[in-house]
Amino acid sequence: MKYVGKRILQLLPILLAITFLSFGMMRIAGSDVVEQKMLNTGAAASDEVIEKARRELGLDKPFLVQYFVWLGRLLKGDMGTSYVSGKKVFELFVSRLPATLLLTAVSILLTIAVSIPLGIVSAVFRDTALDYIIRFFSFIGNSMPNFFVSLVLMYVLAIRLRLFPVISREPGLKSVTMPAVTLAIAMSAKYLRQVRAAILEELGKDYVDGARARGVHFLVILWFSVMRSSLLTIITLLALSIGSLLGGTAIVESIFMWDGVGKLAVDAIHMRDYPMIQAYVMWMAIIYVTVNLITDLCYQLLDPRIRLSGGER
Amino acid sequence: MSRVGAKRARVQGMKKDYLKIRLFLFSALAVLLILGALFSEQICPCDPYGQDLAKALQAPNPGHLMGTDAYGRDMLSRVIAGSKVSILSTLSLVAFIAVFGTAAGVFCGYVEGLPDSVLMRISDLCLAFPGLVFALAVAAILGGGVLNAAIALAAISWPKYARLARSRTLEMKGRSFIEAAFLSGDTDLQLMTRHILPNIAGPILVTAMLDIGTMMMELAGLSFLGLGAQPPTAEWGSMMSSGRSMLQTYPWVVLSPGLAVFATVAVFNLLGDTVRDYLDPGQ
Numbered sequence: 090m091k092y093v094g095k096r097i098l099q100l101l102p103i104l105l106a107i108t109f110l111s112f113g114m115m116r117i118a119g120s121d122v123v124e125q126k127m128l129n130t131g132a133a134a135s136d137e138v139i140e141k142a143r144r145e146l147g148l149d150k151p152f153l154v155q156y157f158v159w160l161g162r163l164l165k166g167d168m169g170t171s172y173v174s175g176k177k178v179f180e181l182f183v184s185r186l187p188a189t190l191l192l193t194a195v196s197i198l199l200t201i202a203v204s205i206p207l208g209i210v211s212a213v214f215r216d217t218a219l220d221y222i223i224r225f226f227s228f229i230g231n232s233m234p235n236f237f238v239s240l241v242l243m244y245v246l247a248i249r250l251r252l253f254p255v256i257s258r259e260p261g262l263k264s265v266t267m268p269a270v271t272l273a274i275a276m277s278a279k280y281l282r283q284v285r286a287a288i289l290e291e292l293g294k295d296y297v298d299g300a301r302a303r304g305v306h307f308l309v310i311l312w313f314s315v316m317r318s319s320l321l322t323i324i325t326l327l328a329l330s331i332g333s334l335l336g337g338t339a340i341v342e343s344i345f346m347w348d349g350v351g352k353l354a355v356d357a358i359h360m361r362d363y364p365m366i367q368a369y370v371m372w373m374a375i376i377y378v379t380v381n382l383i384t385d386l387c388y389q390l391l392d393p394r395i396r397l398s399g400g401e402r
Numbered sequence: 403m404s405r406v407g408a409k410r411a412r413v414q415g416m417k418k419d420y421l422k423i424r425l426f427l428f429s430a431l432a433v434l435l436i437l438g439a440l441f442s443e444q445i446c447p448c449d450p451y452g453q454d455l456a457k458a459l460q461a462p463n464p465g466h467l468m469g470t471d472a473y474g475r476d477m478l479s480r481v482i483a484g485s486k487v488s489i490l491s492t493l494s495l496v497a498f499i500a501v502f503g504t505a506a507g508v509f510c511g512y513v514e515g516l517p518d519s520v521l522m523r524i525s526d527l528c529l530a531f532p533g534l535v536f537a538l539a540v541a542a543i544l545g546g547g548v549l550n551a552a553i554a555l556a557a558i559s560w561p562k563y564a565r566l567a568r569s570r571t572l573e574m575k576g577r578s579f580i581e582a583a584f585l586s587g588d589t590d591l592q593l594m595t596r597h598i599l600p601n602i603a604g605p606i607l608v609t610a611m612l613d614i615g616t617m618m619m620e621l622a623g624l625s626f627l628g629l630g631a632q633p634p635t636a637e638w639g640s641m642m643s644s645g646r647s648m649l650q651t652y653p654w655v656v657l658s659p660g661l662a663v664f665a666t667v668a669v670f671n672l673l674g675d676t677v678r679d680y681l682d683p684g685q
Contacts, residue, residue: 240642358534
């Protein structure tokens with residue numbers, strides 16, 4: 090418990106620094122928020138109106154004052170209103186989370202279902218035709234950018250074969266398939282190799298030979314010893330992926346018109362909707378910190394040799 | 403024992419020969435791609451920016467092997483011209499982050515203490531910050547172009563090299579040959595560049611080689627989202643993005659640049675894998 094507290098204390102400054110960085114960057118990038126806002130609404134504004142709006146938003150105050158006012162509101166859960174829709178940023182953001190969560194869950198499950206069995210098979214039947222075929226497909230999956238995979242899937246499955254709707258109206262089992270498969274292809278290709286390498290490394294250890302010599306069935310060794318030790322690698326990878334998926338996969342979500350946070354971020358970036366962009370930055374930072382914490386804890390749980398003091402190497 | 407040993411040595415020798423052939427083949431392919439990118443203007447069959455609306459959206463045919471786009475521009479020429487942007491910017495990006503990240507990492511690992519903590523916290527910050535937003539901020543400050551995307555990607559990817567170099571340097575520091583070099587009067591800089599760097603270069607080179615494909619896809623991805631190269635620049639990601647709405651009716655406009663990305667990434671990944679196997683046969 091003490092360790093967890095210490096890690097959180099180490100990670101909190103990162104969150105704080107991120108708030109500062111994102112605030113500063115948006116102030117520099119959005120040289121004039123008011124003008125941008127007027128531009129988005131399409132209204133021509135006189136200088137007085139702009140001046141008044143600026144005062145209302147507190148933009149006439151010094152930068153640091155603005156930052157602390159903004160930070161104070163942020164801590165209360167108030168992220169301001171979207172420049173584009175005029176709705177509360179926080180609520181809008183939260184309303185997009187379920188779609189991203191669904192996509193994350195389905196694609197991770199697909200990835201686990203594909204990469205772990207294939208990785209094990211590929212390691213056990215090392216250097217056989219089966220291994221080469223699996224590795225060949227993993228290589229192909231690794232070399233295709235996800236926007237290309239998305240468009241090819243769309244072309245083949247939706248346009249040619251008409252199995253799925255090209256663009257989904259609402260999140261459902263049918264509409265989640267294509268984006269989830271797209272994400273799962275790249276991830277499975279990556280994990281398959283890692284799982285294979287992790288299992289091979291374990292299989293090469295002396296205790297495996299020892300157990301076999303003692304007559305323990307190979308499958309028993311594989312499941313109870315080898316898998317257990319390879320779990321560490323697999324869990325770390327999964328945590329990292331879940332983290333990046335929760336951040337919304339901007340490209341895939343945009344292509345399939347999937348209303349998750351990734352698409353929200355891309356749209357906000359195109360509209361220069363700064364409060365929304367800041368919400369996205371904060372969300373990503375929280376994910377980063379949480380994922381780091383969880384992987385650390387998993388390491389601890391699975392490998393007690395890792396020092397409790399939490400020294401970073 | 404000796405017969406088994408001899409056989410094993412022979413098998414390993416064969417593997418090594420096979421690896422050498424692979425290394426030569428894929429390096430040659432990669433060099434070919436880079437040369438093609440450098441001399442793209444000379445090898446384009448048509449002008450990649452020359453519009454001819456009368457010839458718009460032709461399916462692939464002998465005159466235009468990849469068809470033409472909505473403005474009647476020859477797709478093959480645009481794909482070749484796009485290789486210049488994609489390949490050259492990716493290679494400079496990877497070279498930059500590898501050099502910068504490694505320098506930062508070796509420095510951190512060597513000095514330790516306060517500079518180390520500060521730089522490592524900065525690297526945490528960079529890792530936690532979304533690349534998309536970086537790209538936007540850079541675009542707003544410097545204006546559009548593929549450079550934004552490259553800067554944004556550099557900002558979020560150098561920490562990988564810094565951490566790798568740092569942990570390797572920490573390992574090296576305890577070795578006796580470093581102490582010997584120190585006792586024989588080498589300066590800190592000499593220790594870092596002459597003794598530590600050559601000993602940690604292998605894994606860094608492998609990481610960099612394997613990163614080329616990933617970075618190429620990321621760069622094209624940012625351009626696809628409109629945060630990198632802007633139309634009419636012939637760049638694979640932005641070409642795919644602008645052809646997206648024509649996927650149903652004129653798929654070649656989207657699929658040919660996609661295939662180009664795929665093929666190029668595949669070549670660099672193959673080369674990266676081979677370099678890894680060559681330098682690190684234990685894997």
